[in-house]
Amino acid sequence: MELNKLPKKARSYWLAKNLIAVVIMFVVAIIASFVLYNNGIVSIIWWILPAASIIAVFAILYPFLKYKFFAYSFDKERIVINRGVIFRHYISVPVLQIQDLHLIEGPVMMIFGLKGLIISTAGSNFLLPCLDGEEAKEILKRLETYLKNRIEEKHEEVC
Amino acid sequence: MKKFAKGYLFYRLVCDFFVILFFLFFLAVSFMENVRESAIFDGNFLKNFIIVFLIVYLVKAVFDILYIKLSGYEVGEKEIKCRRGVLYRKLSVLEYSKIHAINKKQNILQRLFNIAVLTIDSGSANTGYSAEIFIVDKSDAVDNLLEVVKEKQSGVHRETPKPIDKICNNLYEFNSRLKVIYSALTTFLACLVMLFIFAGALILFSVAKYIYNNVNASALGSLKIFVPILLIILAITLIIFVFGLIGAHLRYFKFKLYKNENGITISYGLLSRNTDTFSLKRIKSVIIKQNLIQRLFGFCSVNLEVVGLTYGKDSEQNSGNNASGVLIPLCKLKDVNQKLQQILPDYLPSAPAIKPKKLAPFLILKTILPITVLVISTVVGGVLLTLQKLGAINLTNGFFGIYFALCFGVALLLTLLIFIVSLLEKQNGGLAVDNGKITVYSGGFTKKCHVILSDNFIALDKFTTPLHKKLGAYSYLIHFYTNTLSNVVTVKYLNGDTESMLYNQLNK
Known part of the structure; x- marks a missing residue:
């Protein structure tokens, strides 16, 4: 079964989400550093900003890796989803086991014109x-x- | 619609009396500043307390009366209806064909008022934590209703419904000897955990103190605290055993297990008598569990996974408690097959045909150890620096010594623990795929054997890491049809070819 990739907009969407989180994290880190400095605790500040920077680097790189390792496919019998960067999952779901299907769309997804499908x-x-x-x-x-x-088909087999 | 029994109103009024009394008393004492004991018996305090209590109790009593007046149930041809609620009124309708579990409960106070609670559940995800149908009536009326609902569910008509124990033999006897063994095994496990934590803390403390002080007195210093802590652990062990024994007798009082054409009925409990009925079609898997101590002595317990069964705390609105998933609380491992043959022959476990790869757990040393050291070094370093700055400790002379000792000690212990768990998982793991059945062996400290029918197998998730992929080791998450609380079983470190075998079962 040939696997499909997600649209390139997905990478941009994940990157945008992470950038928002990184900005919030830096604001909190700066405020925390300011408070600690005023209370005379200076040495901790040397840990906070570098730690925040390392997390920011991972947050920016991760969407590219996530996009690279995500693929999906489906046919009349089953749906296949491959995902994960370090812990890689290869998921197989028979079509017959589907109970419902839902489309989801958050505010940031709407900006990028994307939708998620929940099986x-x-x-x-x-x-x-x-x-x-x-x-x-x-x-x-x-x-x-x-x-x-x-x-x-299943009903005919049983009958 | 038939109303709930009047005894339920009296039961609620008695419960409300004590609950409101204790709650108000606790509130009053908490909010009063500088309370002297004598002030509690002061005339003003008592007068105010009684007035507030009466107002709250009257309001609650009116609410209870309205609840009884507005609640009721109706047994129809195709469905059962139940109405309850005062402000938020709810009418539940449940077709007999959709019933997954029928449970009867009766605690000591309800027995005094001769009432019992019947809960019926459909296994819907929307009501995962409470039963849909909740009926309270006189004890014998509930017994009759239980039989009537089971008959309508199965479509088998019996002229006069008989109590289950008059029709079937008890398939399992959980006698006092087994209860003593059950409590002893649980206590032994708790004691082992406490000793392990104490030993770990002692080692860490001794190493850190030795490096920091650089004197030999550290060894003596450890011995001084060793004996009193050991005595405390022994005392706690004794208390756990005594309370565990009492708890086992109360919880599993007159444990009975019956099987008939309607399904399986499990009845147990002294303070709260539970009677749980499961249709055979609703049983999704059987789990045979063995913790570390049970494995040493050759014992195990057997649980059921049933759609619609809740594992919430024991309350009126919930259809079960932690004991509700139990089929056999304790038995010898060698007797399990014989007992399952009598009760659920379709769920006999098969011996593992596929075992995990030998070298898989050792890969953890390459990944977990460096990550653990890095994370713990950062965290411990940050904590020590903060404490140093706040003046809580003074580590100037031996800072790096104690820092490395702590980091190294904690990282080593954690890695050792994770490695031991992985080795145990490799030892316990395995898979057997027969016609129509999958047997999954998994678990580290607690060994589990899941037996799942292929009909209940929903999806397959194969996962790995880059390092494990080089070794050809994959783990499989088997998704099966059960309640939303637990529907995945994992078997680790198998080869990639297993996927095709499992996938064939998935498509059946």
Whole structure:
């Protein structure tokens, strides 16, 4: 089964999310350093800002790695999702096990025109994050059709 | 609609009396500054307290009366209905075909008022922490209702419903001898954990003190505290054993296990009598568990995974407590197959055909040790510097010595612990795939054997790290159909070919 990559906008979206978090983290770090300096605790400040910088570097690099290792595919029988950078997951879900399908969209995702697809089974949820808006709807429709066909096939087998 | 029994109103009024009394008393004492004991018996305080208590109690009593008047249930042909609530009124309708678990509970106070609680659950994710149908009626009415609902659920009609113990034999006897062993094993485990923590702390303290002081007195210093702490541990062990024994007798009082065409019924408890009924179709997996001490003595416990069963605290609104998942609290490991053959023959575990790769746990030393040392060095260094600056400690002369001793000691202990767990996981791990059934062996300190029918296998997640991938070692997360609290079983360090075998089961 040929694996598909997410749109390049997904990388930009994750980067934007992390940059927002990094900015907030630096603001908190600077305020904390200021408070500690006023209370005479200077030595800790030499730990805070470098630690925040190291975290910021990881936060900026991580979206590129996450994008590189994420891929998905689906056909009439199953959905395959590969994700993870250090802990790599290769997930396989039969189409017949799908209970519901949901599209999600946060405010930052809306700016990038992205949608996430949640595939719910009886007990677990699996996420296809950051798909193109139209592509996400099309995938949802195709999965619904595959599911309907699989249920009919299974019913015929049983009968 | 039939109303709830009047005994339930009296039960709620009695409970409210004590709850409100203690709560108000606690509040009053907490908020009064500089209270003298004699002030509590002062006339003004008592008068005010009684007035507030009466007002609160009356309001609650009116609420309880309205609750009883507005609540009720109806047993229909295809479904059961239940209405309850005063301000937020709820009508629940549950078709018999959707029922997953039926549970009857009766605590000591409810027994005095001759009432019992019946809860019926469908296993819906929306009501994962409370049952959908909640009925309170007289004890014998609840028994009859339980049988009627089970009949309608199974579609099998019986002229006169009989109590389960008149129809079936008890399949498992949890006698006093087993309860003593159960308590002893639990106590032994608690004692071992305490000794391990104490030993670790003692080693760390001795090493740090030796480096800092650079004198031989550190050894004597350790011995001085060794004996009293050991005595404390022994005392705590004794207390745990005594309370554990009492708890086991109360919790598993008259433990009975029956099986009939409707399913399995488990009945137990003295202070609160629980009767849990599970349809055979709703059982999703059987788990055989062995902690470290049980393994030493050849014992185990057997649990059920059932859709719709909750594991919340024991309250009116919940359909079960921690004991509700238990099928067999304690038995010899060699007898498990024989007992499962009687109760659930489809769930007999198979011996592991696929075992984990030999060298996989050793990879942890390459990854965990450097990460642990780095993280702990940073954290410990930061903490010591802060304490030094705040004047809590003075480490100028031996700072680096104690710093490295602490970092090294903690990192070594943690890595050792993680490595031991990985070795145990490799030892205990395994997988067997038969026709229609998957048996997963997993766990480090607590060994588990999950038996899952292929029909309940939903999804497969194969995961690895770059280092493990070089070795060809993969871990498999098996997603199966159960409640939202726990639906994944992991088996670690198997080879990549296992995926095709599992995938064939997934497609059945």
